[in-house]
Every structure is written in structure tokens, then in C-alpha cells.
Amino acid sequence: MFLCMIPYITTTTYPKTILKLTLTIFNMISLKIKPVEMKNFNLKLHQRNISEQDMIEDLIKVTKKLTKQTLTRIDYDEHGHFGATTFARKFGSWNKALIAAGLNLNCRINIPNEELFENLANIWLKLGQQPVGNDIIKPISKFSLGTYEKRFRSWNKALLAFDDYIKNPNIFNIATDKEVFNDPSPSHRTPRKINWRLRATVLIRDNCICRMCGASPAKDSSITLHADHINPWSAGGETTTDNLQTLCHICNIGKSNIVF
Numbered sequence: 001m002f003l004c005m006i007p008y009i010t011t012t013t014y015p016k017t018i019l020k021l022t023l024t025i026f027n028m029i030s031l032k033i034k035p036v037e038m039k040n041f042n043l044k045l046h047q048r049n050i051s052e053q054d055m056i057e058d059l060i061k062v063t064k065k066l067t068k069q070t071l072t073r074i075d076y077d078e079h080g081h082f083g084a085t086t087f088a089r090k091f092g093s094w095n096k097a098l099i100a101a102g103l104n105l106n107c108r109i110n111i112p113n114e115e116l117f118e119n120l121a122n123i124w125l126k127l128g129q130q131p132v133g134n135d136i137i138k139p140i141s142k143f144s145l146g147t148y149e150k151r152f153r154s155w156n157k158a159l160l161a162f163d164d165y166i167k168n169p170n171i172f173n174i175a176t177d178k179e180v181f182n183d184p185s186p187s188h189r190t191p192r193k194i195n196w197r198l199r200a201t202v203l204i205r206d207n208c209i210c211r212m213c214g215a216s217p218a219k220d221s222s223i224t225l226h227a228d229h230i231n232p233w234s235a236g237g238e239t240t241t242d243n244l245q246t247l248c249h250i251c252n253i254g255k256s257n258i259v260f
């Protein structure tokens with residue numbers, strides 16, 4: 001009886017399952033199943049012999065897309081097809097490419113070194129640690145990595161120049177006439193205002209860590225660091241590195257409430 005049932009199972013119920021499985025495998029093999037995870041992925045392969053015309057057209061296309069009169073290298077790298085460095089290589093410089101495309105030049109052709117260093121200091125203090133080349137991007141940076149590399153010949157040389165700049169002994173004597181005028185004090189030899197170079201020197205010296213609670217933007221991006229007068233300026237304290245310390249914004253507020 002049992003043996004008699006085998007042909008029945010084989011020819012009716014079982015083949016349907018096998019047929020289903022076979023069709024599924026066939027569909028997979030014949031690539032009827034679309035590779036969903038690859039659908040939105042477009043490789044940007046290195047292209048040789050790109051025509052200047054194609055590059056200019058892409059430059060204009062991105063400028064129009066962003067509804068701007070001109071274009072920065074950072075904006076183009078984010079939205080363009082070729083990469084700003086390719087333009088600099090092909091046309092001699094980024095600005096020459098802009099001219100070739102009939103676009104306005106970026107206003108900032110000769111950015112002073114001091115502004116580049118101040119931007120670098122702001123990034124360093126915001127991150128709570130020394131930035132690497134990949135950190136030099138919008139919105140944390142006002143300028144592109146290419147701007148630093150072009151000015152100083154490499155990122156490492158930019159860092160060395162920055163180090164020289166903020167360690168310059170004149171840092172302590174750069175109270176401008178304006179600062180002194182706004183902050184006259186016969187009882188002090190230094191102005192109350194802490195300029196960005198001195199602030200950067202103190203915070204970097206303290207490894208961007210609050211001296212009271214140990215907080216650092218490197219661990220918590222909501223932390224903002226301040227350079228604080230250890231002996232308050234109002235009590236005769238000077239604006240010098242030995243009288244300045246790093247405090248987070250929370251400890252700084254707490255300390256300012258203490259009456260000396």
C-alpha cells in the first residue's frame with residue numbers, strides 16, 4: 001500500500017515544490033533579481049583626455065545648480081564631476097579655469113596667512129585635537145585643503161608654518177592700537193582681550209582639555225573651550241600664558257560667578 005503511494009507523491013505534490021525551487025534558482029541565475037544595493041552607486045573612474053569644453057560645461061552646470069556667480073573648489077568638489085584639482089592641472093589654476101568658463105573670480109585670491117592660520121586654529125579647537133587633511137572641509141573649514149597645500153606646498157608644511165606662527169614670541173606683544181585704545185588700563189601691561197593666537201596657544205598647550213573638569217571637544221562635540229584668566233584681570237591678573245588656563249564653557253560660567 002505504502003509503496004503504491006510513492007508514485008502519487010512523486011508525480012503530484014513533490015514536483016510542484018521542486019518546480020518552484022527550480023524557477024527561483026533559474027530567476028536568480030538569469031539575473032531577474034535586480035541588485036538593489038548597487039542601484040544608486042556610481043563609480044567615478046579616473047578619466048584621461050577629458051576635453052576642456054566638457055570641463056567648462058560641468059563648471060557652468062554646477063555654478064547654475066548652486067545659483068552662484070562664482071564657485072569655490074570646495075563647492076565644486078562636492079557637486080562637480082571631475083574634481084577641482086583636475087581643473088587646476090588642466091588650466092594652470094582654479095581661477096584660470098573660472099576665467100575660461102566666463103565666471104567671476106573668487107574674491108579671495110590672496111588670503112593672508114594669518115587668516116589661514118586662524119581658520120586652522122578654529123578647526124583644531126573645535127575638534128579638540130590636531131586636524132588631519134581630511135578634516136579641512138566645510139562647514140568646519142572656511143578654506144579647502146587645496147588652498148593650504150598650494151600656499152605651503154603640503155599639509156605638513158602648513159602645520160609647521162602654523163606652529164611657528166603661534167609660537168612666535170611677538171604673540172604676547174601684538175595688542176593692536178585699537179585693542180589698547182578700547183581697553184586702556186594704566187595698571188596693566190597687557191590688554192584684557194585674549195587674541196586668537198594666544199587663545200590657540202593656551203588651549204593647544206592644555207591639549208584642549210578643561211583644567212577643572214577634564215571635558216574636551218574631542219570626546220564631546222558640544223563642549224566649547226575658553227582661555228580663562230587664572231588671576232582675574234579685574235584683580236590685576238595679566239593676559240599672559242602663565243596666567244591663562246583652558247576651561248570648558250560650563251566651568252567658565254561657574255568660575256565667573258565666584259566672587260574674589
Ligand SMILES: [Zn+2]
Nearest residue numbers: 210213248251
Ligand atoms: Zn570644565
